[in-house]
Amino acid sequence: MCGIVGYVGQRRATPVLLEGLRRLEYRGYDSAGIALAGSPVQVHRSVGRVADLRGVVPEGLTPKTGIAHTRWATHGGVTLENAHPHVAGGGKLALVHNGIIENASVLRASLRAEGVVFESETDTEVLAHLIAKCLEGEGDPLAAVTAALQLVRGTWGIAVIFSALPDTIIAARNGSPLVLGLGEGETFLASDPHALVPYTRRVVYLQDGDVARIQSSGIETTTLDGAPRSRVVETLEAEWAEAEKGDYPNFMLKEIHEQPAALRRCLSGRVVVQEGRANLGGLELSSRELNAFRRVGLIGCGTAHYACRVGAMAIEQLARVPATAEVASEFRHRNPVIDPKSLYFAVSQSGETADTLGALKEVQIKGGHVMGVVNVVGSSIARQCGNGVYIHSGPEMAVASTKAFSNMIASLYLFTLQLARARTLAPYEGRDFAQGLMDVPDLVEGFLAKKLDVARVVEWLSECRSVLFMGRGLSEAVAAEGALKLMELTYIPCLAYASGEMKHGPIALLEEGSVVIVVAPDDEVRDKTLSNLQECRARGARVVLIHTEGDPIAEEADFAIAVPKTSRWFTPFLTVLPLQLLAYETALAMGRDIDRPRNLAKSVTVE
Numbered sequence: 001m002c003g004i005v006g007y008v009g010q011r012r013a014t015p016v017l018l019e020g021l022r023r024l025e026y027r028g029y030d031s032a033g034i035a036l037a038g039s040p041v042q043v044h045r046s047v048g049r050v051a052d053l054r055g056v057v058p059e060g061l062t063p064k065t066g067i068a069h070t071r072w073a074t075h076g077g078v079t080l081e082n083a084h085p086h087v088a089g090g091g092k093l094a095l096v097h098n099g100i101i102e103n104a105s106v107l108r109a110s111l112r113a114e115g116v117v118f119e120s121e122t123d124t125e126v127l128a129h130l131i132a133k134c135l136e137g138e139g140d141p142l143a144a145v146t147a148a149l150q151l152v153r154g155t156w157g158i159a160v161i162f163s164a165l166p167d168t169i170i171a172a173r174n175g176s177p178l179v180l181g182l183g184e185g186e187t188f189l190a191s192d193p194h195a196l197v198p199y200t201r202r203v204v205y206l207q208d209g210d211v212a213r214i215q216s217s218g219i220e221t222t223t224l225d226g227a228p229r230s231r232v233v234e235t236l237e238a239e240w241a242e243a244e245k246g247d248y249p250n251f252m253l254k255e256i257h258e259q260p261a262a263l264r265r266c267l268s269g270r271v272v273v274q275e276g277r278a279n280l281g282g283l284e285l286s287s288r289e290l291n292a293f294r295r296v297g298l299i300g301c302g303t304a305h306y307a308c309r310v311g312a313m314a315i316e317q318l319a320r321v322p323a324t325a326e327v328a329s330e331f332r333h334r335n336p337v338i339d340p341k342s343l344y345f346a347v348s349q350s351g352e353t354a355d356t357l358g359a360l361k362e363v364q365i366k367g368g369h370v371m372g373v374v375n376v377v378g379s380s381i382a383r384q385c386g387n388g389v390y391i392h393s394g395p396e397m398a399v400a401s402t403k404a405f406s407n408m409i410a411s412l413y414l415f416t417l418q419l420a421r422a423r424t425l426a427p428y429e430g431r432d433f434a435q436g437l438m439d440v441p442d443l444v445e446g447f448l449a450k451k452l453d454v455a456r457v458v459e460w461l462s463e464c465r466s467v468l469f470m471g472r473g474l475s476e477a478v479a480a481e482g483a484l485k486l487m488e489l490t491y492i493p494c495l496a497y498a499s500g501e502m503k504h505g506p507i508a509l510l511e512e513g514s515v516v517i518v519v520a521p522d523d524e525v526r527d528k529t530l531s532n533l534q535e536c537r538a539r540g541a542r543v544v545l546i547h548t549e550g551d552p553i554a555e556e557a558d559f560a561i562a563v564p565k566t567s568r569w570f571t572p573f574l575t576v577l578p579l580q581l582l583a584y585e586t587a588l589a590m591g592r593d594i595d596r597p598r599n600l601a602k603s604v605t606v607e
């Protein structure tokens with residue numbers, strides 16, 4: 001989603017800002033721009049990629065202070081006028097903004113009545129003019145920003161430069177992340193630490209309600225009421241340095257192949273196989289407390305939600321605690337009953353997904369107990385929860401989530417083991433589960449090491465009007481994840497159904513040549529899925545089957561892909577791999593943008 005970069009220091013700001021924007025490209029955007037200190041402030045914007053912006057920014061610009069933005073359209077279409085930064089006060093200030101100003105239309109009307117002329121349709125321009133108005137009254141830029149923010153409702157991560165203050169950026173946060181990077185005689189600002197990695201590891205995460213004065217000599221943070229607020233300087237984790245493509249053609253392929261290493265990192269130090277138990281220190285829960293929970297609720301969006309569905313099945317069946325997986329955007333708005341004796345998990349790769357954050361706050365407001373299962377350390381969800389589990393996938397840059405899915409399941413399985421052993425699971429059962437989990441990275445590595453030739457399936461899929469995915473039990477969630485991957489990367493409509501539901505509707509879609517992707521590892525529901533597979537073939541569909549190595553079920557398919565044998569709980573780690581690769585290869589063959597599919601953003605920070 002939208003990205004912010006800012007710089008104030010001794011270097012020329014433009015190259016730092018453009019490189020920062022390039023590093024945030026993975027988040028998804030449709031226009032970009034920079035503003036540089038001066039009188040008036042100067043702004044350069046373009047629709048399209050950061051490379052297009054480079055083309056319109058003049059060479060050799062000397063200002064040493066500036067802000068920059070990549071915009072993912074929400075209020076208003078993808079136009080040059082709507083691109084940030086927005087200027088107000090006749091060039092006295094320029095503003096970049098992530099988030100949404102909810103009362104923008106009312107404020108726009110009253111500013112218009114006072115004679116303000118708007119150039120864009122954006123809520124951000126409203127805030128820019130509001131700050132300019134406050135500046136007329138207050139005189140001081142920081143006071144003007146805080147006064148304007150008192151008048152708006154909504155979410156923001158903002159950075160503002162003023163013609164009167166060439167060595168200063170004013171930033172503020174409420175619901176949209178901002179992180180400051182501290183260098184020697186220079187200070188950086190970004191919506192995502194990835195933009196800071198080349199310059200510094202010393203960072204300060206702004207919190208909701210913070211306002212910061214950012215100068216080359218350092219930073220000062222206050223509340224919106226002007227009260228001083230000290231913030232700790234943290235060190236950016238080494239994992240952020242991994243976030244370059246290396247020898248891979250794109251991030252998605254790199255991230256698929258990183259799964260064994262990412263899984264090892266997630267499991268490392270958290271499993272005691274001999275005792276058949278796991279220990280997630282970040283939860284800070286004793287066995288007594290684990291025993292007291294009556295239910296577990298897992299909340300997430302998209303891929304995270306599918307990982308939650310796998311996790312919920314494991315928790316319920318192994319720990320014998322009722323568990324549900326919920327779509328965060330539904331959960332937060334349905335006025336859920338929160339049982340204080342339940343434990344909730346907010347599951348998110350980015351840790352910034354607005355719906356998941358909203359849902360967890362709803363749990364907290366109602367007195368519930370919620371923890372994070374998050375990848376990005378220090379992200380909003382991780383901070384809001386306080387306690388939780390980091391999944392340690394390392395930076396995931398491709399919009400299509402892959403390694404985070406595996407690590408979310410691994411993390412939820414670690415919790416399952418900890419919970420189940422504290423309740424009903426016998427040591428020998430715990431040992432089997434722990435050993436099975438520890439074996440997963442090698443199995444994943446073994447599968448990924450072999451070349452998967454799916455050219456024939458790619459040809460079928462590229463010509464499909466729609467694709468059906470099906471599976472049962474754990475494989476139903478995997479099928480849903482496979483459908484999401486293929487759909488978001490190729491734009492082919494994909495439906496995922498529980499195999500048993502096919503005959504209640506979706507089977508009507510099938511005709512000669514339709515493609516059905518069936519996930520049927522050798523588990524206790526395999527035979528049931530086999531019947532559904534046969535029903536599809538009988539209606540002329542071509543069946544692509546993901547199955548366990550050596551299983552004769554392969555003969556029932558038009559195209560069969562074998563994955564290594566493992567016990568049922570660990571099949572999702574393996575059956576998802578061919579689905580990720582099929583989506584990848586098909587998108588490649590169709591000439592799609594692999595890392596940045598259209599209309600999508602990596603972290604969805606709006607509702």
Ligand code: M6R
Nearest residue numbers: 302303304348349350353400401
């Ligand atoms: O960062 P999160 O895990 O909270 O993101 C949730 C979804 O937006 C995300 O999984 C999305 O569905 C991906 N594009 C799926 O590949």
